[in-house]
Amino acid sequence: MTLQRRQRASPDIPTGSMADIVFLLLVFFLVTTTMNQDIGIGMQLPPAGESKKIQKKNICNIWININGDILINLEQDISVNQLRAEIERRLAANKNLIVSLKADEETPYAKFIDVLDEIKLSGADKISLASPSE
Amino acid sequence: MNFKKKGGVSQSIPTGSMADITFLLLVFFMVSTVFVRYRVTGIIMPEAEKIEELKKRRHIHYLWISADRQIYIDDKLANLDDIAGIFYNRRVKDPRMVVSLKCDYRAPYGLISNVMEELRKADALRINFATTRER
Numbered sequence: 001m002t003l004q005r006r007q008r009a010s011p012d013i014p015t016g017s018m019a020d021i022v023f024l025l026l027v028f029f030l031v032t033t034t035m036n037q038d039i040g041i042g043m044q045l046p047p048a049g050e051s052k053k054i055q056k057k058n059i060c061n062i063w064i065n066i067n068g069d070i071l072i073n074l075e076q077d078i079s080v081n082q083l084r085a086e087i088e089r090r091l092a093a094n095k096n097l098i099v100s101l102k103a104d105e106e107t108p109y110a111k112f113i114d115v116l117d118e119i120k121l122s123g124a125d126k127i128s129l130a131s132p133s134e
Numbered sequence: 135m136n137f138k139k140k141g142g143v144s145q146s147i148p149t150g151s152m153a154d155i156t157f158l159l160l161v162f163f164m165v166s167t168v169f170v171r172y173r174v175t176g177i178i179m180p181e182a183e184k185i186e187e188l189k190k191r192r193h194i195h196y197l198w199i200s201a202d203r204q205i206y207i208d209d210k211l212a213n214l215d216d217i218a219g220i221f222y223n224r225r226v227k228d229p230r231m232v233v234s235l236k237c238d239y240r241a242p243y244g245l246i247s248n249v250m251e252e253l254r255k256a257d258a259l260r261i262n263f264a265t266t267r268e269r
Binding site for chain 1: 152153156157159160163164166167168169170180181182183184185186187188191194199234235237238239240241242243244246247248250251253254255257258259260261262263264265266267
């Protein structure tokens, strides 16, 4: 009668496939990672019910109609590309200038953002967003 | 004359520390990964140049407006009249709240203006017009 020696289980954890597992996890995180997507044009709204009287000479009114045509102070028809230079010129002449942006109710949001972007790029920091019903 | 055998350069790349390097990368990605919290499909945001990045994600609250004039708060459908109440409660809990307005480029400005009016009522005054980076 031959007695077989009982085989003992190996006490150490196999680490050979550890690198493969970690690589798999790494690929998962590489694929799912999204960089910060919360970007946009920041604005600070005035508190409700607050309205200030502003001298007319310090206001630059910009209207946008439903087709995205832009009008400055009801007199000057202008394109989006010329807008930045025009506001920069007006800002240089009057540092207290407040740019008031008013758009039609049905103006597409993209046209509004185009104009707001140009106003921001021109360096104007006092921007007023008039509501279409006013 | 005794010629010495030229010592050859080992041709195998050491892979012993591969697992450590991968672990390091893994930890980096695990820490830096942020998952998209809310997603409303079908909204294409306009492009802009003068944009800023919103840093503290926990203070950001999302308001979506689709091209067909639907309003979503985070990712739940809402009415215009609900906005003031909902955002007032959130503003009380989080005074540093920023509302990110994620509007479709075709959405009418009138509706967005009404939404801003409601946000003013709720004293949620810090807003951000979400856009994509202009290429």
